Structure formats: structure tokens, C-alpha cells
Amino acid sequence: GNSVTQMEGPVTLSEEAFLTINCTYTATGYPSLFWYVQYPGEGLQLLLKATKADDKGSNKGFEATYRKETTSFHLEKGSVQVSDSAVYFCALISGSARQLTFGSGTQLTVLP
Amino acid sequence: SAVISQKPSRDICQRGTSLTIQCQVDSQVTMMFWYRQQPGQSLTLIATANQGSEATYESGFVIDKFPISRPNLTFSTLTVSNMSPEDSSIYLCSVASESRNEQFFGPGTRLTVL
Numbered sequence: 001g002n003s004v005t006q007m008e009g010p011v012t013l014s015e016e017a018f019l020t021i022n023c024t025y026t027a028t029g030y031p032s033l034f035w036y037v038q039y040p041g042e043g044l045q046l047l048l049k050a051t052k053a054d055d056k057g058s059n060k061g062f063e064a065t066y067r068k069e070t071t072s073f074h075l076e077k078g079s080v081q082v083s084d085s086a087v088y089f090c091a092l093i094s095g096s097a098r099q100l101t102f103g104s105g106t107q108l109t110v111l112p
Numbered sequence: 113s114a115v116i117s118q119k120p121s122r123d124i125c126q127r128g129t130s131l132t133i134q135c136q137v138d139s140q141v142t143m144m145f146w147y148r149q150q151p152g153q154s155l156t157l158i159a160t161a162n163q164g165s166e167a168t169y170e171s172g173f174v175i176d177k178f179p180i181s182r183p184n185l186t187f188s189t190l191t192v193s194n195m196s197p198e199d200s201s202i203y204l205c206s207v208a209s210e211s212r213n214e215q216f217f218g219p220g221t222r223l224t225v226l
Contacts, residue, residue, distance in 0.1 A: 032213050043204060043219040044155075046113075051213060089154065093215070098143050098208040100215055102154045 002027045006090050006103030013080055013110050021075040021106045023064075023090035031094035033057075033066055033073040038087045038105075047075075047088070080110045114139055114207050116218035124224045125195055132191045133221045135205035140185035143208035145215070146178070150201045161188040161205075195225045 007022040025031065035047040035057070048057030053068035062077045073090060090103040115138040125131050135144065144161040158178055159167040167180040182188045192199050202220045209216065 034214075036217075044206075044217040046214060046216065049214060093213060098213075098215070099145065099157055099160070100155075100206075102156075104154045 002031070002092060002094050002101040004090050004092055004101055004103035006106055009105070010107035010109060013108070015082055015110055015112050016079045017110075019075070019077040019080045019084075019108070021088055021090075021108070023073045023075065023103060025071050025073065025090075025092050027071075027092055027094040027101075029094050031092040033064070034091045034093070034100070035062070035064055035073070035075050036089040036091060036102075038089065040086070044089065080108075082110045082112050084108060085110050113214075114141060114209070114216050116205060116207060116216060118203075118205060118218040118221050120221060121219065122222040122224075124226060126226055127196055129195055130191055130193045131195065131223060132189050133203055133205075133223075135188045135190070135218055137186045137207050141207040142185065142210060144182065144188050145206045145208070146180065146188070146190045147204045147206065147217075148201045149204065149220070155204065158190070158203075161190075192223065195223075197225045199223065200225045 003026045005024050032051045034049045036044045037047045048059040050057040050066035056065045064075045087105045089105045091100045117136045119134045146158040147155040149155045157170050158173045159169040161182040163182045179191045204220045206215045206217045
């Protein structure tokens with residue numbers, strides 16, 4: 001079956017620090033990969049996605065590259081802001097069912 | 113992207129009662145899903161809401177506890193029946209974009225059962 005393994009949190013960084021949140025996956029076929037973000041008290045928002053190997057998804061300064069050889073989709077940002085404090089979920093869709101499989105989520109706190 | 117609304121946004125309920133959550137989408141979509149997010153946890157798929165037929169439930173979820181309706185392509189309801197404190201969670205509906213292989217989520221319903 002499909003599974004997503006995310007870096008354990010919580011992660012606490014100072015403003016302008018470099019962020020990496022690791023994500024690896026197991027899937028049948030060729031999955032599409034996603035990062036979702038959940039700000040405090042809100043629902044999930046799609047942050048970025050990649051649909052095939054070597055694709056790079058990017059949005060709001062965040063990036064993630066679909067690495068088929070390492071089955072990874074690590075999230076990075078060069079300089080985090082206090083407003084990036086949120087929970088980040090790695091997820092995948094594989095096959096025709098269109099069901100998302102989520103990782104456990106990583107809580108990020110950015111301090112001023 | 114689709115605009116999704118949910119009602120209620122939050123509720124506090126007594127043990128043994130039932131709550132029906134509504135999900136409304138601003139466009140017709142084939143695939144709608146219901147997820148549960150327990151406190152501090154990730155999202156777990158409850159079921160796929162199928163228009164015109166019974167919902168498809170994931171392992172560990174049953175129709176008697178979580179009946180789902182899908183009367184048309186823009187609307188669905190999830191009922192949490194005979195609630196207990198363990199049902200305290202955020203319940204989210206989502207829709208799949210058929211052309212772009214993405215899913216979009218509603219704002220969620222935060223349920224507390226006393």
C-alpha cells in the first residue's frame with residue numbers, strides 16, 4: 001500500500017533560517033506528490049505539488065523536488081518568516097482512486 | 113480551484129447525540145471525500161462520497177456511525193452518530209480536481225464531544 005513518512009517535529013527556527021522538512025514515500029505506480037500547509041485554526045491549503053520525477057514544485061519561497069531514485073519530496077525554504085509557522089503535511093495520490101495519503105505532519109514554529 | 117464551504121464551523125455536542133456536517137462546493141465535482149483529523153494528528157480518510165450511490169468507507173469506518181449523503185455533484189453531508197468524546201476531531205471535506213490531479217479542502221468542522 002501507499003505510505004508517507006515525514007520528519008518528526010516540532011521544528012523551531014529563528015527568522016531567516018533555512019528550512020528542510022524531510023518526506024519519503026512508498027507507493028505503487030507513479031504517484032503525484034504534494035505539500036499541504038495548515039495555519040493555526042484553519043483548514044488545509046495546497047502549498048505545492050509535483051507530478052513526475054525531477055519536477056520541482058514551488059510556491060511562496062518553498063520548494064520541493066520529486067526524487068524518484070530516493071523516493072523523496074523534501075520541503076525547503078531559504079529564509080523562513082514568522083508567518084510560516086504552521087503544520088506542514090506531505091501527501092501523495094497514486095492510481096485512479098484519487099485518495100490522498102498523508103504523512104504525520106510537522107509543526108514548524110519560527111521565532112522573531 | 114474549487115471554493116468549498118462547511119457548516120457548522122464548530123460545535124460542542126453531548127455524548128450520545130448526532131451531528132450532521134454539510135459540505136458545499138461552488139462547482140460540480142465527481143469525487144468528494146471526508147477526512148477526520150484527531151487532535152494533534154494527521155488526516156485519515158473516512159470515506160469517498162459517491163453521487164447517486166452509497167459511500168465507499170475506509171477500514172475502521174462504518175456507515176452506521178458515519179452515514180454520508182451525496183444528493184448531487186455540489187453537496188454532501190457527513191453525520192457523526194451516537195457521539196462519544198473519542199469523536200472529538202476536525203472533520204474536513206475535500207474535492208478532487210479531475211483535470212489537475214489535486215485535492216482542495218474545506219475549512220473544516222471542529223467538533224468537541226463532552
